[in-house]
Amino acid sequence: xxxxxxxxxxxxxxxxxxxxxxxxxxxxxxxxxxxxxxxxxxxxxxxxxxxxxxxxxxxxxxxxxxxxxxxxxxxxxxxxxxxxxxxxxxxxxxxxxxxxxxxxxxxxxxxxxxxxxxxxxxxxxxxxxxxxxxxxxxxxxxxxxxxxxxxxxxxxxxxxxxxxxxxxxxxxxxxxxxxxxxxxxxxxxxxxxxxxxxxxxxxxxxxxxxxxxxxxxxxxxxxx
Amino acid sequence: xxxxxxxxxxxxxxxxxxxxxxxxxxxxxxxxxxxxxxxxxxxxxxxxxxxxxxxxxxxxxxxxxxxxxxxxxxxxxxxxxxxxxxxxxxxxxxxxxxxxxxxxxxxxxxxxxxxxxxxxxxxxxxxxxxxxxxxxxxxxxxxxxxxxxxxxxxxxxxxxxxxxxxxxxxxxxxxxxxxxxxxxxxxxxxxxxxxxxxxxxxxxxxxxxxxxxxxxxxxxxxxxxxxxxxxxxxxxxxxxxxxxxxxxxxxxxxxxxxxxxxxxxxxxxx
Numbered sequence: 001x002x003x004x005x006x007x008x009x010x011x012x013x014x015x016x017x018x019x020x021x022x023x024x025x026x027x028x029x030x031x032x033x034x035x036x037x038x039x040x041x042x043x044x045x046x047x048x049x050x051x052x053x054x055x056x057x058x059x060x061x062x063x064x065x066x067x068x069x070x071x072x073x074x075x076x077x078x079x080x081x082x083x084x085x086x087x088x089x090x091x092x093x094x095x096x097x098x099x100x101x102x103x104x105x106x107x108x109x110x111x112x113x114x115x116x117x118x119x120x121x122x123x124x125x126x127x128x129x130x131x132x133x134x135x136x137x138x139x140x141x142x143x144x145x146x147x148x149x150x151x152x153x154x155x156x157x158x159x160x161x162x163x164x165x166x167x168x169x170x171x172x173x174x175x176x177x178x179x180x181x182x183x184x185x186x187x188x189x190x191x192x193x194x195x196x197x198x199x200x201x202x203x204x205x206x207x208x209x210x211x212x213x214x215x216x217x218x219x220x221x222x223x224x
Numbered sequence: 225x226x227x228x229x230x231x232x233x234x235x236x237x238x239x240x241x242x243x244x245x246x247x248x249x250x251x252x253x254x255x256x257x258x259x260x261x262x263x264x265x266x267x268x269x270x271x272x273x274x275x276x277x278x279x280x281x282x283x284x285x286x287x288x289x290x291x292x293x294x295x296x297x298x299x300x301x302x303x304x305x306x307x308x309x310x311x312x313x314x315x316x317x318x319x320x321x322x323x324x325x326x327x328x329x330x331x332x333x334x335x336x337x338x339x340x341x342x343x344x345x346x347x348x349x350x351x352x353x354x355x356x357x358x359x360x361x362x363x364x365x366x367x368x369x370x371x372x373x374x375x376x377x378x379x380x381x382x383x384x385x386x387x388x389x390x391x392x393x394x395x396x397x398x399x400x401x402x403x404x405x406x407x408x409x410x411x412x413x414x415x416x417x418x419x420x421x422x423x424x425x426x427x428x429x430x431x432x433x434x435x436x437x438x439x440x441x442x443x444x445x446x447x448x449x450x451x452x453x454x455x456x457x458x459x460x461x462x463x464x465x466x467x468x469x470x471x472x473x474x475x476x477x478x479x480x481x482x483x484x485x486x487x488x489x490x491x492x493x494x
Contacts, residue, residue: 003327004480005361006450011477025346028487055328062302066274071300074274110485118346118486128481129461138461140484141347143359143454144469144476148367150442150449155369162367170327171366171418172268176240180301189298198302202241202272204327 003169004094004122004207005145008162011124017167017212018103018123018131021094023054028116029090035115036093037084042113043095044080046106051083052206054092059083060200060210075197083206098211100131107135122207163216168203177202182220192217225263225270229255231308233283237301238269238309243418244370256308264370264418265314265322274300275307317412324395324417331395341394341421344454347482351490352391353454358431358465360388361452362438364445365419373399373420374413375445379438380406380422386437387430391423428455428464435472452479 004019022039024032040051052058059077066074087093097103103121110119121128129139148156156162157175164178165171181195190198196213227238227247232255238247239256246262247269249255283305290297299305314322323331343361344353353359362379365371376396384390384406390397401409426434431453442449455465469476 005452005478006363006366007478008367009478014478021345023342023345025342025349025486027349062272062274064275064307066276066303068276068278107483110483114487115485116487118348119483120345121481121483122479123481124477125479125481126477132481132483133461137483137485138459139457139481141344141353141454141456141482142463142465142479143344143361143452143482144466144479146451146453146469146474146476148448148450149474150438150451151364151445151447152369153448156367156448166367169366171243171325171368172266172272172327174241174243174245174268175368176242176245177301180240184301198300201274201302202268204271 003205005143006147006166006169008148008159008166013163014124016098016215017209018097018100018121018128019094019207020097020103020106020119020121021092022115022117022119023092024090024117032090032117033087035117036091037087038113038115039110039117040080040084040087040093040095042109043106044084046097046102048095049098049211050096050200050206050208051080052094053083053087054205056086057204058200058206058208060197062201075194077197092205094205094207096207096209098209100127104131104134107132107137111135111137160216160220164199164213167208167213169207170204172202172204173199182217185217185221192221225258225265225267226310226312227256227258228308228310229253231280231306232256233280233287233306235287235299235305237299237303238273240301241269241273243268243368262416264325264416265318266325266418267322270309270311273302273304273309276303276305277307278305280306317415320412320415321417324420341423343423343452344482345480346486347456348484348489349486353425353456355456355458356428357456358426358428359454360424360426360434362422362424363419363450363452365417365447366450367448369447370416370418371420371447372414372416373408375447376420376422377408377413378445379441379449380408382437382441383422383424383434386433388424388426388434391425394421394423396420396422428468431465431468432472
């Protein structure tokens, strides 16, 4: 699944957005669940802003049995331990970071632990390459995103909406919801953090960057 | 997807949530309804919204009083208060919509969820894209527009004519009646999906030709196309691909970096 390749934004807009993910393939899927869990356990030590699994989501998930009485305590989300405990089959696991220093430290520990899973960094390619080098790793392969560049690009919405919506690479975050939440933030009816968590609940694999979203929503509130 | 009219209270929350804009409040029935032709069965409404299970009559009464009093109610934007969404049993070819749109449903052809592709994410183990080659991912429909297979068919035919070899382990390739010609089976051409990724591979020297073929055909499609191009790096982590892409006029700064930590490592490792 190409769920993180194309995220809209300039290099400056993407400076705090790095998704590190691990996956198995047919040749090494057998017995991979403990290694996928180990990846997440190592990741959580380095302070990710989101942590997730391909089928179950990240820290913030929707509830099929919500009651009005729990509205006021929805924002806590899951703990890292709860996310990790949910890995029970081969899948993609991911950790989202807002600081490159944390990515470097995480990659260094991954190299040391040698889990045998394919690990990718999705983000600014030059920065990812430098972070890998600092951890003693040479990139094996690279996939460049040329962006949303062909076809009816005039059907796409404004920059801010794209920056927020494309942080779910599976397209589960609608432009309409982004517009609604930006308006609620501007009206003071939701904080940027609350709106960010609301968007994150629609991302079913946990690659949504809550910190970047909060920054973008704050910028929208301030009219920047 | 269907919205149960007995439960819907026309709060309108789901209207904004639908990535395809396929939900609207019917002005006659005063219930939310799904446009079946535009709905791609992504389940963003069903799974993404939290569900309360409040009694519809009570919610309608409260909403009616609030409306009469011109009281601005401020509901949680991601909640369906009465759990009105109802799954519908899908039959062919509508099942394709969900397979290509709902990220938690695995594709039958590859066994993978999401868009069903591995690309270079596992290239350190699979050796799918080798030295001297370039891998393309041509994604249709995202962000937020969706794509019909007839548009995908138009592009895959053009790519095949330009010499592209389509990846066998790919959900779109599995729907081709003639992969050598890039022809997609006719009975699904009208189906709409949230997004679909075509994967192909070429010698590095053919990258400009493929990019020009894409540019030439893309103007005639009704959706957006996003491109990813990948390569196996040399022992120093370098690849000529970046220069090739720049020479074709593309600017890029983001992507995926495979760190080569998978085991067993594919045999060409330096």
